[in-house]
Structures are given as structure tokens and as C-alpha cells.
Amino acid sequence: MTDDIRQRIRAIIAEQAMLEPEQVTDEATPEDLGIDSLGLVESIFAIEEEFDISIPFNANEPEKSDFDISNMGTIIAAVERLVAEKDG
Amino acid sequence: MSKTKSSGDAAGSTAALVDAGVVAPAVSPGSDLSGRGGLRRVVITGAGTINALGHDVASTMEAFREGRCGITQLDFRDVERLSIQIGAQVHDWTPETYFNRQQILLYDKFTQFTLLAAKQAVAGSGLHFEGALGLRAGVILGTAGGGLNTWDENYRAVYEEGKNRVHPFVVPKLMNNAAASHVSMEFGLRGPAFTVATACASSNHAMGLAFQMVRAGAADVMLSGGSEAMLCFGGVKAWEGLRVMSKDACRPFSANRNGMVQGEGAGVFVFEEYEHAKARGAEILAEVVGFAMSSDAQDIVMPSAQGAERAITGAIRDAGLNLDEIGYINAHGTGTAANDKTECAAVAHAFGHHADNLMMSSTKSMHGHLIGGTGAVELLACIMALRDGVIAPTIGYQEPDPECGLDVVPNEAREVKVDAVLSNAFAFGGLNAVIALRRV
Numbered sequence: 001m002t003d004d005i006r007q008r009i010r011a012i013i014a015e016q017a018m019l020e021p022e023q024v025t026d027e028a029t030p031e032d033l034g035i036d037s038l039g040l041v042e043s044i045f046a047i048e049e050e051f052d053i054s055i056p057f058n059a060n061e062p063e064k065s066d067f068d069i070s071n072m073g074t075i076i077a078a079v080e081r082l083v084a085e086k087d088g
Numbered sequence: 089m090s091k092t093k094s095s096g097d098a099a100g101s102t103a104a105l106v107d108a109g110v111v112a113p114a115v116s117p118g119s120d121l122s123g124r125g126g127l128r129r130v131v132i133t134g135a136g137t138i139n140a141l142g143h144d145v146a147s148t149m150e151a152f153r154e155g156r157c158g159i160t161q162l163d164f165r166d167v168e169r170l171s172i173q174i175g176a177q178v179h180d181w182t183p184e185t186y187f188n189r190q191q192i193l194l195y196d197k198f199t200q201f202t203l204l205a206a207k208q209a210v211a212g213s214g215l216h217f218e219g220a221l222g223l224r225a226g227v228i229l230g231t232a233g234g235g236l237n238t239w240d241e242n243y244r245a246v247y248e249e250g251k252n253r254v255h256p257f258v259v260p261k262l263m264n265n266a267a268a269s270h271v272s273m274e275f276g277l278r279g280p281a282f283t284v285a286t287a288c289a290s291s292n293h294a295m296g297l298a299f300q301m302v303r304a305g306a307a308d309v310m311l312s313g314g315s316e317a318m319l320c321f322g323g324v325k326a327w328e329g330l331r332v333m334s335k336d337a338c339r340p341f342s343a344n345r346n347g348m349v350q351g352e353g354a355g356v357f358v359f360e361e362y363e364h365a366k367a368r369g370a371e372i373l374a375e376v377v378g379f380a381m382s383s384d385a386q387d388i389v390m391p392s393a394q395g396a397e398r399a400i401t402g403a404i405r406d407a408g409l410n411l412d413e414i415g416y417i418n419a420h421g422t423g424t425a426a427n428d429k430t431e432c433a434a435v436a437h438a439f440g441h442h443a444d445n446l447m448m449s450s451t452k453s454m455h456g457h458l459i460g461g462t463g464a465v466e467l468l469a470c471i472m473a474l475r476d477g478v479i480a481p482t483i484g485y486q487e488p489d490p491e492c493g494l495d496v497v498p499n500e501a502r503e504v505k506v507d508a509v510l511s512n513a514f515a516f517g518g519l520n521a522v523i524a525l526r527r528v
Contacts, residue, residue, distance in 0.1 A: 037426075038389055041331050054171075059331045060347045060425040 006076050012046045026073035053082040129362035130302045132373040136208025138201050139353030139455045139465050140176035144208055149472050151454060152480035153501045158455050159349050166321040172333045175319050176351030176456025194257050196235030197317035201354035202267035206311055210275055213358040217276045226279035226307050227271045228298045230290025230314030232460030235262030240322040271311055279307045290314050291463030292513035292521035296379035298359050308361045313464035315354030332424050340421035340450035341428050341496040343487035348422040351456020355464025372528045374474045378407025384518025391427055391514050396434035399520035403510060407524040412442045415506030416473045418466045420514045421450020422457055429491040449497040453483040463513045470509045474527040477505040
């Protein structure tokens, strides 16, 4: 389940960043991958659509959001939590 | 001989047509082209508005003085399906008070707002457009969404409700130029008439062009401003997607700001050639003295301080003013992280040391962001500053932000006499438009 979520998110981010999925490491920040603020909003939308979840994210105060976008690892963890909440 | 006679006849008949109000004179009688570079002076002799703060200019300015907020819980169909449920909605709007049944069928809300504001402005100016003046008068308005409520209602009818027939007036109702056309018909303005759509800068672009037309002699009177009526399910849902909207309040320049809040309404002004206004003893609200536009040519949503600065300095240069003559700026001040710090950086760099002496407030904290109509309502704060010496505040201000270190007139209006002001508008798409006004 966790690996599946990770792979699906990697595929979404890789498409956004025009990279190969294996280049999207857990340590990589959106900036490292060349994803700007609009690209980030687009990626979050794609993740919401993929997992049928609603991600609390305001581009004006990303640091205050429960959805931690520091790097791919934190994004994957947050999505896992939201998917678990939905299924629970 | 016969040739001379026929040209004499032509001249004679043209004069007769001008007198009869059929043909416009090239330049109006008595107009003064001897000013700066042959350019004429342009003054504002009428103003009208409807927005969340009030249904006219007096109530809007009263709200500015009191620092009153017009942002409330939104009230329209399907609002419960939105994640953003606040906005500066026009309250107690009863179109049947102002329009008959047939007009309501033909006018989208953005046109209704425009016509109400235009009637107030024209009544205030005391102008009548019968005869030759109608040929030397026009209208340029700004809107971003045009008849968005009409799109929304009719898409709902055909997609959601499965209807296969729509009202015959859907197209004339939703088109972006509907408001400008109805204004031209209402008052008989037979000169230049069109609509400008540059997102959040639409009204400033419209008013800037109207100013240039009167200044250059292409018209003697222009009605200008703009309107927006985007507060419907589809309108707000689209904005939600960008994740730049606040769920609780509009707090421009405050460190804890968390986004913009949409508003709706209209502002319309009468721009008149100075000698024309003086000759008839009109009350002059303010003089429009400069305008500049620039394009960032950079990003579709992220603003550029350099682009904004070029429009600011361009407007001051166009006005023939010195930097230190500007006492107040009505900011674009959307309350987003990106706009407010970029705008403050642009102003600080453009004005240098004088940036510490000038005031800059965002009245969007009160009337919300009217998108294509916003510059028009914000021009009222500029007029109030020049005419009444009262600076409208930035309300909702709670925490200083080092990246927005200017005097943003926090929370309370201030009595200060100012001689010249600017109104900023910086649109998505990187399109910037700044207007300069002066006290008369």
C-alpha cells in the first residue's frame, strides 16, 4: 500500500518536473526538482485527483499547512495519512 | 468657380450637421490645445459606485473613513460546496428597484452594477449628451469575467439540469462589452466605446485609455471605470483552484495575511476636458494627470517588482510630477504573500528615501478584490484623499511584516492633506497599470 502510494506520487511529480520517476527521491525538495509555486499547486491538484482526497494547502502560507511540502518524503507521508483517514 | 462653390457647400453642410449633433467636430469649440505638448487637461466631474460597502459614493467613502469591512459569509446557490465561503458581496441588491422586467432579462449583474454606477456619475456631473456632445463622448470599461453569472446559470441549465434550450438573450447578456454598450445607449454616447479585459488591472487600463483619449482630443467626455460580478459558484470555484484565497479575512501587508478575498460591484467616473468642465462651472473631484502601463513578460501568475516599478515611475513621469509630490498610493494590495511583498519592494525602489514619507493603503481589506472592477472602486479612495484629505486605511492589519515595511495606514483612517496620489493595479499575466491624480 505504502509503496504503491509512493510510486504513484513519484509518477505524478516526475511528469510535472519532466524527470524520470527514479529521479524523484524522498530527499528532493520541490525546488530541487524545478517545481515552482504554480507547478506545486498543479501537482497537489493531480495528487488529489489520483487519490480522491482533499489536501489542505494555501499557497500564501505553505509552512502553516498540515500538508508538509518540505520534500518528497514529507509529501508522501502526508498523502499516506490523508488516504488512511479517508479509508478509515 | 463651381468647385469653390461646392466645397463651400460641403463646409456649410458639415457645420450644419455638427450643430444638429449628427457629425462630431474635430475638436470641441473652445477646447484648449495649448497646454503641455498640446495636450489637454482631464478632470473627474462625476463618480458612481455600488460595492459591498455601499450602493453609492457617499456610503462607500463613509465606510472608508470608518474602516468598515464589507466581507461576510457568501450567500448564493451551492455555496456549501465551496471551500472558500467568504466574500465582499453586494448586500440588499434588488435589481427590480432600478430596472424593469425586460431590462433584468437583458442585463447580467455586472451590467446592472455598471448602469447604476454610471447613472450616479452622470447625474453628479450634471452633463447631458444630447446634440454635439454625444458625438464627442464615449465609454471605456474594464471587466475580467463579464457576464459570468449568465455563463454559470446557463451551463448549469444545460449540463446539470439537462435542458436543451436557453433564453435568447444569453449571448448579448454575457458578452464582456455588454455593460459598455448599455452605458452608451443609456446616455447616447456615440464616440469611442469598448471594453478592456486585463484581469485585475482591467479598470485601470480602461481609465488610463479614457484619460489619454480626452487628453489627446479624441473625445471631450469619457465615462470610464469597470465592474465585476464573479461571486457565483463557478466564479469562486475557479479561484479556489489556485489556492491563493483566504478562508477568513483579507489582511494586506500584515505578516499573518493568508490570501485574497473576492468582491463584486462597479465604479464609473466622468472624465471631462478641463476647459469644458470649467466653462460650465462643474464641480471637479480631482484631475487625472498621468498614466503608464507595463508588462512583466515573465510569468502568468507571479508578479515582478521591476514590471510594477516601471508602471509606477512611468505614471509619475507622464504626469510631470516629482517623486516627492506623491503623498498617497492606493495599493494593489491583494493580501497574498506574493503581491504584497513584491509591491512594497517596487514602491520602495521607485521612491527611494521618499518611500518612508508616503502612505500606501489597500482598501481591498474592506471592499474585497473586485478583479476587473477593482481599480474603479479604489479610485474613490484616491479622490477622497485628494478632495477630503482623508486617507482610507488598510484594515485587518495585525502583525508587521519586514518585507512590507511602508506606512500602510493600519486599521484607522488618517486626516492628511495630499496633493498627488497614485492608484496601482498589477494583473495576472504580468500586466501593470498605474494612474496618477492631482488635487485641483
